[in-house]
Amino acid sequence: MSNVELAPSVMRFYGETVNEDSRLRSSADGRMELIRTQELLRRFLPDPPARVLDVGGGTGIHAEWLVRDGYEVKLVDPVPRHVEAASDVCPAVVGDARALSEASDSFDVVQLLGPLYHLPDLADRQRALAEAVRVVRPGGLVAAAAINRYASLFEHVTYAHLHVDRIHESVSKILETAVYDGVRGFTLSYFHRAEELAAELVESGLLDVQVFGIEGPAWSLVKAAEQQPGTGPTDDLIASAMDAARMAEPYPELLAASSHFLAVGRTPSA
Numbered sequence: 001m002s003n004v005e006l007a008p009s010v011m012r013f014y015g016e017t018v019n020e021d022s023r024l025r026s027s028a029d030g031r032m033e034l035i036r037t038q039e040l041l042r043r044f045l046p047d048p049p050a051r052v053l054d055v056g057g058g059t060g061i062h063a064e065w066l067v068r069d070g071y072e073v074k075l076v077d078p079v080p081r082h083v084e085a086a087s088d089v090c091p092a093v094v095g096d097a098r099a100l101s102e103a104s105d106s107f108d109v110v111q112l113l114g115p116l117y118h119l120p121d122l123a124d125r126q127r128a129l130a131e132a133v134r135v136v137r138p139g140g141l142v143a144a145a146a147i148n149r150y151a152s153l154f155e156h157v158t159y160a161h162l163h164v165d166r167i168h169e170s171v172s173k174i175l176e177t178a179v180y181d182g183v184r185g186f187t188l189s190y191f192h193r194a195e196e197l198a199a200e201l202v203e204s205g206l207l208d209v210q211v212f213g214i215e216g217p218a219w220s221l222v223k224a225a226e227q228q229p230g231t232g233p234t235d236d237l238i239a240s241a242m243d244a245a246r247m248a249e250p251y252p253e254l255l256a257a258s259s260h261f262l263a264v265g266r267t268p269s270a
């Protein structure tokens with residue numbers, strides 16, 4: 001990795017605290033995120049075989065289905081234990097989104113499904129997007145995920161503790177500043193508004209930029225059913241919430257209720 005340094009709390013969180021491999025498999029809203037990310041990306045990916053660079057790819061959860069779909073995937077992540085796990089899925093190297101070692105114009109697709117929400121400084125996010133644009137071929141696809149500025153407001157209602165002073169203050173701070181300091185619970189993070197994410201992709205030179213709500217406006221109902229005592233979310237509740245995510249796509253006002261966003265754009269053709 002060259003002249004960039006990962007925030008120590010991000011390295012600690014992914015290197016020691018959390019098991020990233022189970023994040024999208026062990027909860028209902030995680031599974032919604034995985035399925036919707038898959039279906040949205042498949043809408044924009046070129047036909048396989050094409051070269052996909054998965055930056056911030058974690059343990060390879062998306063690389064896995066992309067390889068199964070016939071793509072030639074390489075994964076980059078700053079956390080050595082992620083890279084070690086992902087190496088079972090595809091070629092994987094330690095690296096940072098802000099200073100990629102891959103050659104210019106060398107991939108058909110670059111996806112950043114994680115780095116942007118761990119880079120609170122705009123200049124760092126701009127570097128990460130500039131690197132994606134450099135590495136993707138002319139006319140190629142860049143896809144970037146972000147966490148919604150308002151996600152924690154919904155999330156802490158599902159835990160039924162938003163009204164507790166300490167949580168109330170912490171969420172208020174995120175709403176005001178868009179940054180979580182990573183002191184406890186989650187790690188150093190940045191929370192986007194949908195229009196801000198679109199503007200960052202446009203500024204990086206990408207064309208045809210679109211932003212989607214990944215889980216859509218009803219994910220927190222599913223999460224609440226999972227968190228609160230009882231039998232958990234029924235398959236019908238999950239199916240309805242997934243339907244809501246798809247039905248909400250034409251209505252940008254509803255983006256504000258999703259947990260994550262997926263933005264896509266294309267580099268100009270040569």
Ligand SMILES: C[S@@+](CC[C@H](N)C(=O)[O-])C[C@H]1O[C@@H](n2cnc3c(N)ncnc32)[C@H](O)[C@@H]1O
Pocket residue numbers: 006010014020024055056057058059061062076077078079082095096097098113114115118119
């Ligand atoms: C929540 S995980 C997402 C993993 C996977 N892409 C997914 O969508 O499930 C965030 C990932 O971003 C990685 N990450 C954080 N900062 C990064 C940076 N500056 N450059 C590249 N990856 C970064 C973390 O190591 C972690 O693997």
